[in-house]
Amino acid sequence: MSAFPSTAALIVRQTRYQILYFLRVPVALFFTIILPIVMLVLFNALFGDNTIDTPDGEWPIRQFYTGGLAAYTAVSATYSNLGNMVPIRRDEGILKRWRSTPLPTWAYLAGLVLSSVIIAVISVLLMLTMGVVLYDLQIDWVKMPAAAVTLLVGVAAFAALGMALVSIIKTASSSAAMVNATILPLAFISDVFVVTDDEGFLHTVASFFPLKPFVNAFQDCFNPFVDGSGFSPGRLAFVAAWGALGLVIAIRRFTWEPSGAPSRRARRATPAPTE
Amino acid sequence: MSAIQVDDVHMHYGDNRAVDGVSFRVEPGEVYALLGHNGAGKTTTVEILEGHRTATSGEVTVLGFDPSDADRDFRDRIGVVLQSSGVENEFTVREAIDLYGSVYRNCRTLDEVIGLVGLEEKVDERIGSLSGGQRRRVDLALGIIGTPDLLFLDEPTTGFDPSARRLSWDLIEKLGHGGTTVLLTTHYLDEAERLADRVGVLANGRMIAEGTPSELIDGISGTVVSFQLPDSVAPSDAVATFGSVIGHDVRLSGRFVEATVDRSTHVVHRLTGWAVEEGIELDSLSVKRATLEEVYLQLTERAGER
Numbered sequence: 001m002s003a004f005p006s007t008a009a010l011i012v013r014q015t016r017y018q019i020l021y022f023l024r025v026p027v028a029l030f031f032t033i034i035l036p037i038v039m040l041v042l043f044n045a046l047f048g049d050n051t052i053d054t055p056d057g058e059w060p061i062r063q064f065y066t067g068g069l070a071a072y073t074a075v076s077a078t079y080s081n082l083g084n085m086v087p088i089r090r091d092e093g094i095l096k097r098w099r100s101t102p103l104p105t106w107a108y109l110a111g112l113v114l115s116s117v118i119i120a121v122i123s124v125l126l127m128l129t130m131g132v133v134l135y136d137l138q139i140d141w142v143k144m145p146a147a148a149v150t151l152l153v154g155v156a157a158f159a160a161l162g163m164a165l166v167s168i169i170k171t172a173s174s175s176a177a178m179v180n181a182t183i184l185p186l187a188f189i190s191d192v193f194v195v196t197d198d199e200g201f202l203h204t205v206a207s208f209f210p211l212k213p214f215v216n217a218f219q220d221c222f223n224p225f226v227d228g229s230g231f232s233p234g235r236l237a238f239v240a241a242w243g244a245l246g247l248v249i250a251i252r253r254f255t256w257e258p259s260g261a262p263s264r265r266a267r268r269a270t271p272a273p274t275e
Numbered sequence: 276m277s278a279i280q281v282d283d284v285h286m287h288y289g290d291n292r293a294v295d296g297v298s299f300r301v302e303p304g305e306v307y308a309l310l311g312h313n314g315a316g317k318t319t320t321v322e323i324l325e326g327h328r329t330a331t332s333g334e335v336t337v338l339g340f341d342p343s344d345a346d347r348d349f350r351d352r353i354g355v356v357l358q359s360s361g362v363e364n365e366f367t368v369r370e371a372i373d374l375y376g377s378v379y380r381n382c383r384t385l386d387e388v389i390g391l392v393g394l395e396e397k398v399d400e401r402i403g404s405l406s407g408g409q410r411r412r413v414d415l416a417l418g419i420i421g422t423p424d425l426l427f428l429d430e431p432t433t434g435f436d437p438s439a440r441r442l443s444w445d446l447i448e449k450l451g452h453g454g455t456t457v458l459l460t461t462h463y464l465d466e467a468e469r470l471a472d473r474v475g476v477l478a479n480g481r482m483i484a485e486g487t488p489s490e491l492i493d494g495i496s497g498t499v500v501s502f503q504l505p506d507s508v509a510p511s512d513a514v515a516t517f518g519s520v521i522g523h524d525v526r527l528s529g530r531f532v533e534a535t536v537d538r539s540t541h542v543v544h545r546l547t548g549w550a551v552e553e554g555i556e557l558d559s560l561s562v563k564r565a566t567l568e569e570v571y572l573q574l575t576e577r578a579g580e581r
Contacts, residue, residue, distance in 0.1 A: 002380050004347065017366070017374050024365035064441065093360030100325060100355035102347040102421070103378040257327075 010103065014111025015118065022081070023121060026041045032081050040065060040127065043193070044135055049261045052195055054225050062196065063138065066131030067219035070124045074151060074210065074218075075110025075121035075158045075183065080111075082162030083179040086112065087172040091166040095256045105256075114160045120155045137222060143230030147221035153236045154214040158164035161210070164246035167253035186211045191219065276339060277285070278303045278425055278456040279324060284333030286319050286480075293319040294330070294478035301473075303424075305402055306447065306457040308471035310464070310571060316480040317460040318358060321429050324458065325355050338425055351380050356414045357431050364403030368394055368413055371402060372420060379421030391449070393418045393442050408439040415443065419450065426450060428459040432466060436529030464568040476571060478578035488567050497565040497573070498539040501531050504556040520549045526572075532561070535569045 016134065022028050022229030043065045051058035091096055098108050187193060189202045190212035196202055206212040213235035221230040228233045279301035286294035294316045301307040309317045322328045323335060326342035328347065334341060340349040343520050362371055369385060376382035389395055392412040397405060402413055409432060418426060428447070433438045447470050451457055461467055467474050468488045476484040476491075484491060500521075508516050510527060517525045517532050521542045525534040536542045539562050 004351070004380055005377060013361040013374065013377050017363075019369070020370070021363055021365050044284075048358040089361075089363070093357065094363060096327070096357065097355075097362065097417070099327070100350060100353070100357070101375065101378050105349060 004102065006105075008227065010040075010107045011110050011114065014103075014107060015114045018115030018266075019112050019118060022085075022115065028081060029086060031076045031084075032119065033073065033126070034237040036069050036076060036123070036127065037043045037130065039193070040069045040088070042067070045056045054223070057225060057269070059223060059225060061221055062134065062135035063131070064191075064219065064223075066135055066137045067222040068192045068215050070127040070131070071154065071215040072219040073123045073127055074120040074188060075214070077123050078155050079158040079162040079165070080179045080183060081119065082118050082159060083165040083169065084175050086163070086166040087169045087175040090166075090256065092260050093258075098188045099159060108191060109163070113163070116159055116162070117155045121151065124151060125190065126162065138224055139222070140224070140230075143221045143226075146230035146232075147218065150214070150217045150221060150232070150236060153240055153243075154218065157210060157214070160243045161246035163250035163254065167250050167255065170259040188210065190215050191234065210239045214239045237247050276303075277301060277336075278305070278338060279307075279458060280323070280334070280336040281320075282334040284323060285331045286323060286328065287331045288315075292480050294323070296333075297477070297480070297482050299475050299482060299485060301456060301458055303456050304454050305452070305472045305533055306451045306459070306470055306574055308467040308474045309458070309460045309477055310462065310467050310474055311460075311461065311477035312575060315477040318475055319457065319480075320477070321427055325427055326350070326355065350540075351421060352424045354418040354421060354426040356418040356426070356428045356431055358433075360414070362402050362410070362413055362417065363534075364366070365401060367401055368405075368416070369398045371413065372416060375417045375421040381422045382420055383422055388416045388433065391419065393446075393448055408435045411435060412439070412443070419455075423455065425426050425456045425458070428457060428518055429459055430462070432461070432463065440466075464566065464571055467568045474567070476574050477577060478575045479580070483578045484570075484574050491570045492565055492567060492572070497535040497537065497566050497567050497569065498562055499533055499535050500539055500542055500562050501533040502546075502560040504530055504532050505555045505557065506534055506552075507553070507555060517546075521545050533569075535573060 014233040022032075022187065044062050048062050050061045052061055086095075099105065125126055128139075132139060165178060169178050186206065186209055189196055189206040189210070192211075192215055198205065213232075217232040217239070220226045220232060277300040279299075281300070282298050284294055284297050285292065293545060297316070297320060299307075309320060313319045319328065323330045324337050324342055326345045329343040337345075338349065338352055342349065366374065368389070372385050372388055376385075376388075385398075389398055392415050394409065394412050394416065397409060402410060405413065411431070415431065418428070431447070432443050435443065444466070447457060447509070451470070459470065473485065473486060473487050474491060475482050485495070486494065504510060504513055504527070513524055513527050513532055517534070521536070522545065523534050523536050523542060525532055527533075534542065543562060546557070
């Protein structure tokens with residue numbers, strides 16, 4: 001009997017098909033990639049000539065928006081995308097079907113997460129290209145390694161948090177609400193759509209969550225007033241810690257079947273009733 | 276060694292005993308049908324065998340594996356057609372077969388699978404655009420793509436039109452002749468009668484009868500007397516009226532009154548005597564050997580009375 005296909009081949013194929021799937025779901029494509037681009041164009045049309053006061057001088061708001069919305073796109077391609085799509089596939093029994101095949105379960109999950117990371121990176125590059133071409137975004141090549149590392153830490157953490165959310169969501173009908181209720185209000189206080197003050201209640205709230213540190217860390221890589229390499233190790237560590245928490249929740253609570261059926265783990269833990 | 280060996284398996288959810296002490300064996304190459312009402316425990320039993328659920332107690336061996344912690348080698352050798360499990364609707368049939376086939380050691384070619392399930396015309400269409408019956412054929416295709424030694428079919432033809440059912444039956448027969456062991460659940464008696472080498476009847480989580488279809492039919496003595504309900508008798512009175520006429524339990528099945536009886540000559544005599552006296556013509560009067568359907572109805576009625 002021939003051997004199983006190699007792990008690399010399995011993951012590559014899974015990832016490729018997950019990306020294909022994503023591209024064929026118009027609503028996913030729209031909310032993940034098109035809507036942030038529309039926001040970028042709109043915000044720039046509305047406020048593009050304004051500036052933001054920073055301690056070191058005035059920063060054109062166009063550049064602020066490009067970095068912030070690019071970071072938000074990365075979150076939406078990972079966290080929101082997984083949070084919306086995986087419960088649907090679980091409700092439809094697609095996850096259960098995969099569970100019946102010899103595909104190792106982690107290979108399936110790897111394909112899911114990797115595809116969302118690739119979609120995130122491509123969307124961010126698209127966004128940054130638009131920023132450079134249309135909105136005078138200055139690329140300081142010294143800071144690009146920091147931008148790349150920040151982006152990777154961010155997408156990994158938000159992908160893990162997305163899978164954690166999936167494990168908490170009970171049915172697909174509530175997933176859109178859960179995703180947006182968790183991410184949209186945060187986005188408003190995390191320098192994505194509007195600049196917030198560096199102090200006050202909203203800042204305190206935002207600083208408990210990983211979105212603002214990620215957005216700020218990424219924005220700094222495009223902020224001409226931030227000197228040096230642009231790395232924000234403290235913020236990245238904070239984002240990574242959230243990601244690790246997400247990973248733990250996802251691993252402990254993830255189920256392959258729609259809720260109603262207890263998880264395999266829970267079922268196994270149930271002691272056999274004595275007669 | 277049996278392909279499937281189940282010994283005194285229980286599956287309890289709190290007080291609900293979905294499976295309540297079931298035992299049976301399926302030999303390699305056999306087509307075995309689990310028959311039962313909805314809620315009789317068929318799907319739960321099959322899901323235990325597939326490794327989707329872990330039994331509360333009892334011994335289960337499938338292809339030499341314990342399915343509850345079976346690994347990849349086990350899942351490589353089984354094919355599963357679940358009752359309700361979706362496929363990515365955004366993929367075409369060709370893409371789904373390519374994707375799902377790629378995870379097995381021995382996968383059938385696209386042309387072979389498509390030919391077997393009869394989806395040649397639809398191979399480049401998105402699964403979401405197919406009809407219910409066509410989608411079920413995609414399910415079948417994905418179940419057999421990995422050349423399984425053992426195929427689980429949970430109600431494989433529910434929702435099929437008659438021609439699609441014939442086609443699936445032909446396919447299942449072909450697989451059976453090719454040496455694939457098949458465990459199928461169904462509530463279509465004709466399906467079990469046509470396909471299964473042996474049948475196990477489940478009711479309330481218990482196996483109430485087991486055997487080849489003809490053994491089961493022979494096992495209950497009985498001949499079925501049936502006739503069309505005459506206009507002069509209201510459907511609500513039918514059971515009482517004819518019960519007393521023939522001195523035997525009767526049932527109403529659609530427009531037909533039916534009774535499964537031991538001494539049909541005697542019953543027909545009483546019935547026709549009554550009809551002549553009343554001046555009623557009994558349309559479509561027939562006396563025939565019981566089918567699996569009557570066996571099943573009798574068995575499950577008895578199980579329900581207990």
